[in-house]
Amino acid sequence: MLRRFLLALLLVGVAGLGIFWWLTIPATIPANALPSYTPDPANGLTTFNAGGCSSCHAIPGQPDRTRLGGGLAIPSPFGTFYVPNISPDPKDGIGGWTEADFVNALSKGTSPERTHYFPAFPYTSYQHAKVEDIRDLFAWLKTLTPVSGKARDHDLPFPFNIRRNVGIWKLLFMDGKPFTPEPTRSAQWNRGAYLVNALGHCAECHSPRNFLGGIIAAQRFAGGPNSEGEGWVPNITQKGLGDWSEKDIAYFLETGQTPDGDTAGGSMARVIRNTSQLSAGDRDAVAAYIKSLPPVEGPPRPAKKKEG
Structure with missing residues (x-):
């Protein structure tokens, strides 16, 4: 009986390993495609x-x-x-x-x-x-x-x-x-959606993640803890940028200057070095899309530690 149980256990393990191996085959696009x-x-x-x-x-x-x-x-x-x-x-x-x-x-x-x-x-x-x-x-x-x-x-x-x-x-x-364009939206909005969601990968930093490291879809763009260290990544939906105009966003992408006179720092400063090189039309498109994002409540910030 024990031998049969161990054999069955071994077969289940081999089958499980085979399924795992099959499911995890790296996907490729062949050159001839x-x-x-x-x-x-x-x-x-x-x-x-x-x-x-x-x-x-x-x-x-x-x-x-x-x-x-x-x-x-x-x-x-x-x-x-x-x-x-x-x-x-x-x-x-x-x-x-x-x-x-x-x-x-x-x-x-x-x-x-x-x-x-x-x-x-x-x-x-x-x-x-x-x-x-x-x-x-x-x-x-x-x-x-x-x-x-x-x-x-x-x-x-x-x-x-x-x-x-x-x-x-x-x-x-x-x-x-x-990426699939939204037919009810303008060409500018669709260009911005493409730049933000595909090439610009803005959600990768500006969204909270679950315990597996995946973006929490319901809070996409809603900011959260900086996965690269200390600090907090801002919410870029209208919950966080409600007071910003499209011109404010486009100007920030060009100069790194916020409407209140602050300057982008950290990893965002590196991002501005790239977005500042885009055409004004592309920055305006990104701004139009970002401004259209509905307000989404992000994860709560931890309470600041009181100085002892």
Whole structure:
């Protein structure tokens, strides 16, 4: 009887492992599924700025936004991630990647080695980007100066360091749907919605997350604790920006100056370095979309500690 029980237990375990392995196969788009296309590097630059690539991938502590050697440390509740080199260096960067490798990285969160990227890389937003924009971005990145040197490995404890587990996370928090314009809205609003929800990945920072690290959909854009450390990320729905006009938002994206004269700091200062390079039309589109967000109550801020 015991032998039969142990055998059954073993079979259940093997079957469970097989199901887990099948469910967590990294998704890919084969190269032959990409139609013939002539990339537009100029639009690739726009995509680079809208996507905020330099905010994370530029080498920390130097002024050149195009030296994409990585190395920035991103702390999180799950450990510390270190941003990789995405310069066209053939050894340490993405110089040896194919266009399909790059499309898979951004739209599927899958590496050229067919492993899962950790979702500190905001592919949950980039999955909604147009494939043409991703291909244009890849073409523009290839025009940059290669930077040698690899970032150090992520510092993650078990079980968060097991990449295969990310496959289950993706099943929970990735829908794989492209951005779909809202036909009842203006072209400007739809452009803003695309920039905010796909390339700009604004919700990745401006939304609270659950214990698994997924965005809490009901509080999207409602702010919350800064997952990278101390501080609080502001609510950018009308609950938080009700007093801001569209012009105020567009001006902030250009200059980092708030209506009350304050200045963007921290990681938002890096974001402004990108949004300031967008066209005025794109900043106005983002502002129009942000201003349209209905008020959403965010998580309560912790009470300030009284000084003893």
